[in-house]
Amino acid sequence: MSNLNTQLDRAQLDAEKMHPREPRQQGAIPMWVADMDFPAAEPIRASLLKRMEQPSYGYTGKTARYYDAVTDWMKRRHQWDTKAEWITTTPGVVTAMGFAVRAVISPGEKVVYQPPVYPPFKRMIEQNGGIAVPSPIKLVDGQFQMDFDDLEAQLRDPEVKLFFLCNPHNPVGRVWTREELAKIGELCLKHQVKIFSDDIHHDIVLSGSTYTPIASLSPDISGITITATSPSKTFSIPGFKMGNIFIENKALRQAFRSVVESTGVSDIDIGAIEATIAAYNEGETWFNEVLQYIEANNALVDQFIADKLPQLTTFPLEGTYLKWIDCRALGLNGKELEGFMLEQANIWFSEGYTFGEEGAGFERMNLGTQRSNVEETLARLERALQARG
Ligand SMILES: Cc1ncc(COP(=O)(O)O)c(C=O)c1O
Incomplete structure (x- = not known):
């Protein structure tokens, strides 16, 4: 088994995803860019x-x-x-x-x-x-x-x-x-x-x-x-x-x-x-393990949102490790949703509106990361949505 649960200190390694571009992203959990956090395959x-x-x-x-x-x-x-x-x-x-x-x-x-x-x-x-x-x-x-x-x-x-x-x-x-x-x-x-x-x-x-x-x-x-x-x-x-x-x-x-x-x-x-x-x-053995890990992350997000966050909607993920989450029921425009996620939930997603006006009201979440990051993101979402009432 590969060490997929190992968290590398990616900020020290100058990872793009760890470096805030604006003050609100400071301290927000980085779930944005399509960039996996797993240590690469040992043969590589x-x-x-x-x-x-x-x-x-x-x-x-x-x-x-x-x-x-x-x-x-x-x-x-x-x-x-x-x-x-x-x-x-x-x-x-x-x-x-x-x-x-x-x-x-x-x-x-x-x-x-x-x-x-x-x-x-x-x-x-x-x-x-x-x-x-x-x-x-x-x-x-x-x-x-x-x-x-x-x-x-x-x-x-x-x-x-x-x-x-x-x-x-x-x-x-x-x-x-x-x-x-x-x-x-x-x-x-x-x-x-x-x-x-x-x-x-x-x-x-x-x-x-x-x-x-x-x-x-x-x-x-x-x-x-x-x-x-x-x-x-x-x-x-x-x-x-x-x-x-x-x-x-x-x-x-x-x-x-x-x-x-x-x-x-x-x-x-x-x-x-x-x-x-x-x-x-x-690298194929490593990749097959990663795929299963992503599949489990995806199932966790679907289940959590279905059980606890009725304001949000997910869709069956067929490919990519990127989860597209429909947040339109919150009634916020693209910029307001971004503000809510960064300032209230403390989560840094890829903003739906950046994918074109059709994406406004959606968030894109990276699933190519350790389970603990997915769990933390879901917990932050739940707290922020509860506080919003
Ligand atoms: C659909 C798609 N194309 C291209 C890229 C980036 O490709 P590259 O880094 O090879 O330029 C990405 C990265 O997220 C992507 O999602």
């Missing part, structure tokens, strides 16, 4: 130490050792056959979003995305010359769903050249089904729109759901798709900057690579290379 630590012991830190390339580790993982874990030549590495998935926008659209063209969603989606579209067109996710009978009628209405616009998919979806926690993905593929093919699929959370899939890479559905869909993955979320190693971007279509891959090259940040460093290889080749 051992492999990094072994490599760093060699005082040779010159330019380092990716060899078959690297590509085999990545493609074997995709095959073993997700039954997706990929080839080394499809992969371009980038120092992260957000970086790849910007590269994809520049590779696919001309300035002033449109990109459709689905809020509420990870804030850099909109930002990277706009900061790279695109017009971000929302097609919001809807809550239908207690489940978040895509609105395919609205989506098609947006994709039909000839100025729309790219669609940003998030699978699994941060923050609503859906793992899109084959049927939903096939429908997206069909619409994008029909309207000649390319797909950027941010699959960074693809391994974090809870029991009952199955992750499908949209590119695996058919050669035609693969031909229009850029799939962004990384071992960073899965293995709690996002401090290394890494991303594996899969593009089967050669022309699309060349377009993407020429943008990457134009920025001068075309490769990842020794630490990212070694950590990726160790994670994919030797």
Whole structure:
């Protein structure tokens, strides 16, 4: 068994999540950024130490050792056959979003995305010359769903050249089904729109759901798709900057690579290379334990809220370790809810309104943390809600 209950002193280690950006966050329990608190898998630590012991830190390339580790993982874990030549590495998935926008659209063209969603989606579209067109996710009978009628209405616009998919979806926690993905593929093919699929959370899939890479559905869909993955979320190693971007279509891959090259940040460093290889080749046992731990955290939150906090609503978590909590019954707007959580409950969540106006009234809670932190958060919530009456 791994030491998942061990609390590292992350403030001493300069962890981003531990450092308040404003006075109200001081002393509030940090349950915000998608960053696990677990000590990383021992084989990753051992492999990094072994490599760093060699005082040779010159330019380092990716060899078959690297590509085999990545493609074997995709095959073993997700039954997706990929080839080394499809992969371009980038120092992260957000970086790849910007590269994809520049590779696919001309300035002033449109990109459709689905809020509420990870804030850099909109930002990277706009900061790279695109017009971000929302097609919001809807809550239908207690489940978040895509609105395919609205989506098609947006994709039909000839100025729309790219669609940003998030699978699994941060923050609503859906793992899109084959049927939903096939429908997206069909619409994008029909309207000649390319797909950027941010699959960074693809391994974090809870029991009952199955992750499908949209590119695996058919050669035609693969031909229009850029799939962004990384071992960073899965293995709690996002401090290394890494991303594996899969593009089967050669022309699309060349377009993407020429943008990457134009920025001068075309490769990842020794630490990212070694950590990726160790994670994919030797980290699976650790990850399976983490997944069970997250599943138990999720069950605890659902049960506690159902039993004791009737003002709040949760949804079945299919993927990601991020719990999307509906607090709208409290009758507070986004900023008021933020104030309540920071000042009354002393909890630092990711604020729903930062994911787009559709997220106002929601909070996003990180479940990739020790059980004691989840329990403490729930206790603080209960006290603050009781005091509110
Ligand atoms: C959906 C999604 N994409 C990308 C990222 C960040 O990716 P990176 O650190 O590789 O840029 C996150 C981090 O929370 C995320 O949730």
